[in-house]
Amino acid sequence: xxxxxxxxxxxxxxxxxxxxxxxxxxxxxxxxxxxxxxxxxxxxxxxxxxxxxxxxxxxxxxxxxxxxxxxxxxxxxxxxxxxxxxxxxxxxxxxxxxxxxxxxxxxxxxxxxxxxxxxxxxxxxxxxxxxxxxxxxxxxxxxxxxxxxxxxxxxxxxxxxxxxxxxxxxxxxxxxxxxxxxxxxxxxxxxxxxxxxxxxxxxxxxxxxxxxxxxxxxxxxxxxxxxxxxxxxxxxxxxxxxxxxxxxxxxxxxxxxxxxxxxxxxxxxxxxxxxxxxxxxxxxxxxxxxxxxxxxxxxxxxxxxxxxxxxxxxxxxxxxxxxxxxxxxxxxxxxxxxxxxxxxx
Numbered sequence: 411x412x413x414x415x416x417x418x419x420x421x422x423x424x425x426x427x428x429x430x431x432x433x434x435x436x437x438x439x440x441x442x443x444x445x446x447x448x449x450x451x452x453x454x455x456x457x458x459x460x461x462x463x464x465x466x467x468x469x470x471x472x473x474x475x476x477x478x479x480x481x482x483x484x485x486x487x488x489x490x491x492x493x494x495x496x497x498x499x500x501x502x503x504x505x506x507x508x509x510x511x512x513x514x515x516x517x518x519x520x521x522x523x524x525x526x527x528x529x530x531x532x533x534x535x536x537x538x539x540x541x542x543x544x545x546x547x548x549x550x551x552x553x554x555x556x557x558x559x560x561x562x563x564x565x566x567x568x569x570x571x572x573x574x575x576x577x578x579x580x581x582x583x584x585x586x587x588x589x590x591x592x593x594x595x596x597x598x599x600x601x602x603x604x605x606x607x608x609x610x611x612x613x614x615x616x617x618x619x620x621x622x623x624x625x626x627x628x629x630x631x632x633x634x635x636x637x638x639x640x641x642x643x644x645x646x647x648x649x650x651x652x653x654x655x656x657x658x659x660x661x662x663x664x665x666x667x668x669x670x671x672x673x674x675x676x677x678x679x680x681x682x683x684x685x686x687x688x689x690x691x692x693x694x695x696x697x698x699x700x701x702x703x704x705x706x707x708x709x710x711x712x713x714x715x716x717x718x719x720x721x722x723x724x725x726x727x728x729x730x731x732x733x734x735x736x737x738x739x740x741x742x743x744x745x746x747x748x749x750x751x752x753x754x755x
Contacts (some may be wrong), residue, residue, distance in 0.1 A: 419485055455618055458571065461623050465579060467630035468586030473532070475666045481536040482747055484528050484588075485646050487737045489545035489656065489696030490716035491517065492600070493573035494564030501722035507561045507729045508718050514576065515747050516606050516717050516754040518735060524738050525587060531740060531748060538589040541741075542581065545696035545714060546598030546656045548573050549615040555723070570615045574622035581623070585632040593635045594645050598656035598697070642677075644684045647741045650691040653677050657695035657713075666698045670713060674706040692746065694737075699724060701735040701751045710746050712737055717754055 469534040472633040497508035531537055564572065571669040585591050597614055599606075617637070624635040642655045670693065678690040692710040701715035720731030734755060740748040 424486050432604060449615060452682070454567075455621065458567075458618060459621055462574075462625040464629040465582045465626055467582060467632060470585070470589060470632065471587055473529075473587075479535045480742060481538070482531075483539040483541055483544060483646075483741045484524075484531070484537055485541045485652075485739050485741055486524050486648060487543045487545060487694055487696070487712065487714045487739075488520075488577075489543075489598075489714045489736070490547045490699055491573070492550050492716070493548055494562055494566070494569035494719040495550045495718060495721070496561050497718065502720040502725055502731055506718075506720040508721075510569075510572065513717060517576065517580070520717070520736055520752055520754045521584070523754075525584065527738055527750050527752070528588070535740075535742075535747075536569055537740070540584065540588045540591045541645070542591065542593045543645075543654050543694055544593060544595045544620070545578075545654060545694065546596060546616045547600040547696065548577070549619055550600045551615060560620060561722070566615050570622065572617045574619040575626065575659050577619075578623040578626040581633055581680040582627060582630055585630055589632060591633045593623070593633065594643065594654060595635065595637045596621075596643050596654055596656060597639075599658040642681075644681050644690075649743045650741055651685060651688055652692040652694060653681060653690060654694045655696075657697035660695075660697075666700055666713065667702060667704065667711075670695055670711050671704075671706050674709045674711050678709075699732050700730070701737065703737075712739070715751065 417605060466549045491513065492508075493513050494510050495508060497506050499505075499507050514746065528537060528540065549566055550558070550562060551566055552562065562569075574752035581591060598616055600616075620635070620637045624637065627635055641659050642653060645652050645654060655673075657670070657673075660673055673695075674690075674693045677693060678685065691710055692712065694712045694714065696714045696716075698713060699716040699718070700713055702713040704711050714737050715732060717734050717736065719734035724731060733753065735753055737750045738750045738752055739746050
């Protein structure tokens with residue numbers, strides 16, 4: 411009976427086999443390049459964060475409340491801001507034009523109208539908490555689709571730095587008017603650093619932007635910035651369990667609302683280890699630039715709009731141009747009590 415052949419040591423066999431020796435050299439080169447790439451990513455992030463200066467929090471304004479009902483929280487959904495992306499009138503049949511300067515104007519409108527509505531609602535019910543859901547696509551990478559690099563008004567690093575400062579300073583200013591602000595952040599797709607399928611999911615410019623926001627606001631005790639790992643997070647607002655996600659991972663076949671409805675039906679089971687017997691009350695999504703709200707059973711589903719509005723991609727792909735809108739809703743311990751799709755134009 412012939413004995414089993416012993417496996418040879420690849421290193422020893424490489425001494426006699428040129429092919430194996432070449433493969434080993436390639437593997438060693440790839441390992442060195444990978445280690446170098448990871449080191450560069452860390453260097454970029456550390457360098458950016460080392461330049462971030464924490465802001466001084468403003469003094470909280472005293473406000474008299476006439477409300478006698480149960481307290482509520484305001485939730486403002488910010489997504490698909492696409493700071494630094496460029497849209498020309500020719501891209502959208504003359505319907506839209508976008509740049510970083512235009513983004514700042516629309517963002518200022520969003521914040522001003524958000525606070526105006528909150529002060530109006532404070533007459534009806536006590537509101538001392540604002541939850542900002544950052545559902546990403548704030549920075550736009552340079553390789554999201556072919557030709558993307560030519561659709562940018564700012565390079566991606568400038569987008570992350572300028573956008574991070576703009577959002578952080580805006581939240582800092584709001585904290586002088588609203589006692590408690592919580593910022594919930596999840597990852598998306600437009601901030602990725604390489605073409606789809608060729609990057610580490612954690613390598614994302616939006617995540618660097620979040621780190622900048624958190625660093626700049628670290629001295630403000632009225633603000634809590636929470637950066638979630640992954641693309642889905644479960645948050646608690648007034649005892650209501652809300653799943654937040656950018657939405658780019660949804661399985662889409664047909665209408666956008668169908669994909670969101672399917673997710674709302676499946677996620678109570680997907681998130682059961684986090685829900686621990688509690689009910690899922692709502693799902694908030696971005697990504698599709700379409701402001702909508704509907705119900706699936708007892709679950710409220712909110713699809714956020716965008717700041718950028720129509721682009722060449724939406725015109726060519728979906729044959730439509732949606733108005734730029736962002737949702738602001740009120741959360742009561744028992745329900746979504748009020749809702750406003752804010753026009754940012």
